[in-house]
Amino acid sequence: MPYRIRQVTISNLTHAVYFQMGSKMKENRQILIDSLPEDKLSKSNYRLDSNEIPNPGEGEVLCKTLVISVGAGSRAGMQGSASYAGAPKTDIVMGGTGVARIEKSNSEILSPGDLVVCSTGWQDYSVHKAEGLLKVMDDIDPAHYLGALGTNGLTAYFGLTDVGDLNEGNTVLVSAAAGSVGHIVGQIAKIKGCQTIGITSTTEKCELLRSKVGYDAAVSYRSENFRGELKDACQKGVDIYFDNTGGDILGMALRRMNEHSCIICCGVVSQYDTSSPAGSPTGIPGLLVNKRIRMQGFLIFDYAEKYAAAREEMKNWIKSGIFSPINDEFHGLEQAPAAFVDLLAGGNVGTRVIRVED
């Protein structure tokens, strides 16, 4: 893995040595929100700027961005009307989570070379209070801390193992199966000895789910015969349905559930991008009674105390080769807007990340 060699090399440099590497490293490239999108987001809503590298104050650290992730949720903060996060602004650095390396430290908690997960934003350098930053190990591609070892992976892990209480031999159905959470759900279910069926948006993604992610079967909800294809794919019925979408897809899945089965309610993607949320699917609670179905919602932060152990287990799976979470990569900070626009158009399989420092 070329990345790993590079990682070890860089993390052994002191920040004094590092700053002698060339003048181009001494600027802080930033991608700013230039204008708010009126309809669809485009690259032209952003502009590239350059500023001086900030200096950390007492108790603070200077972080050099290595890799950032982009998720559909970031789009909400740029809506024309004010959301609960406050009115959207222009001329600010676009927000985002990343993995960064400590360059300067005015805190005893972290040292130069340490890796942390933090709100880097779309820029080369950022300053943060050292306290509260999540320090991570450098023994694995840091991009995984934004995917399988981050919120997405933990969501898949605790949803399946705690809420779903899955058992070997179960049939597991997953919606938004190519997404940042869904593709990990499918892989963990396989590790646990289950049969997996993914629901996604296109026949191309169905093919990727089978060939690249490892799903046993895949169905496109845009297919004219979605109902029939889903039925064919779920010949033995569904024991666990990991629902990332809600809406009509939930309604279709509900009719495939076995007796005493479980629906893990993780998200409602189908309701994010519309001003008129659909009603819930018919058959609730009637089908829940007849088939004794358990339908349960969860939020990942309830499991915070168990994050470390789950990360360790998943990291071991990755190292042993049985778990291959997908980081769908763009290279170069300047590619972030294009990566985000493409993500919103449904172009990704796995976790969309941008390598800022290759």
Add this chain to the structure above:
Amino acid sequence: MPYRIRQVTISNLTHAVYFQMGSKMKENRQILIDSLPEDKLSKSNYRLDSNEIPNPGEGEVLCKTLVISVGAGSRAGMQGSASYAGAPKTDIVMGGTGVARIEKSNSEILSPGDLVVCSTGWQDYSVHKAEGLLKVMDDIDPAHYLGALGTNGLTAYFGLTDVGDLNEGNTVLVSAAAGSVGHIVGQIAKIKGCQTIGITSTTEKCELLRSKVGYDAAVSYRSENFRGELKDACQKGVDIYFDNTGGDILGMALRRMNEHSCIICCGVVSQYDTSSPAGSPTGIPGLLVNKRIRMQGFLIFDYAEKYAAAREEMKNWIKSGIFSPINDEFHGLEQAPAAFVDLLAGGNVGTRVIRVED
């Protein structure tokens, strides 16, 4: 308890002695379905007939009906179109479950004087195979075997204690709270140290829920300000919602649920009497996720192996006076049609029973 004295007396008689009690006992009065209702059921859809008392064959027993129960479910079998139970018929004895006393036995399993729960139908005498009949004790009013110690009570018991996993101090909300299941749910929740709120159809029934059943609070879903009244009654939110209705009431309850709360899906009364079932309430699965709600359906026959122990516990509650399930009584077999019509109009609180032998 006058009943108890009578019961003990009768059960000590041999059937030979019993048959000498008078000629009026030697006929088998039967209530037959005279015509199928075109719209609402009325008493004129039935007629009273009289036939000879049947003789039990080998392995069979002759049962004398003591008390029968009527439930809304029996109406479905009289619908104009064929249901899964087969096309409805006329000139047959109206079906129903009752408690009966064995009068003659051609089986070693049961003896004259024994009490059993069986499909008596609306008649004085019926013949059944002895094998498979549920024999019950005569140490309590047998009507309870059609209510608290029958399917209704067991449904309330296992729904609350197993599916709901309720704890002392929980706030328990119940729909159809005056019904045969709902009124028992409220009482068991009180025994378990919970605060109880009932939803019912009228202000009169609200008053009965508080004064007679023992609910802490009650709200009518027909009230113009149902939403506000429910909110006021559930100041601390709802930990467990026992849903007997589905539909709009479920939707209202959903918005009162606490984080990590539970909705026990028991029935969908709101969907029984309509040809166009309503969609599910909005907020599923969104609210289930945000509030980490568990919504779980169940059917009572999954608990068959635990019936006996649950009956024993509930019987002890009744004898000790902390549990007072309500049998809403009519007296005399000829009153069965009136009792049923009144039930369908929503006139009952508790389990509707007809005493055939007082």
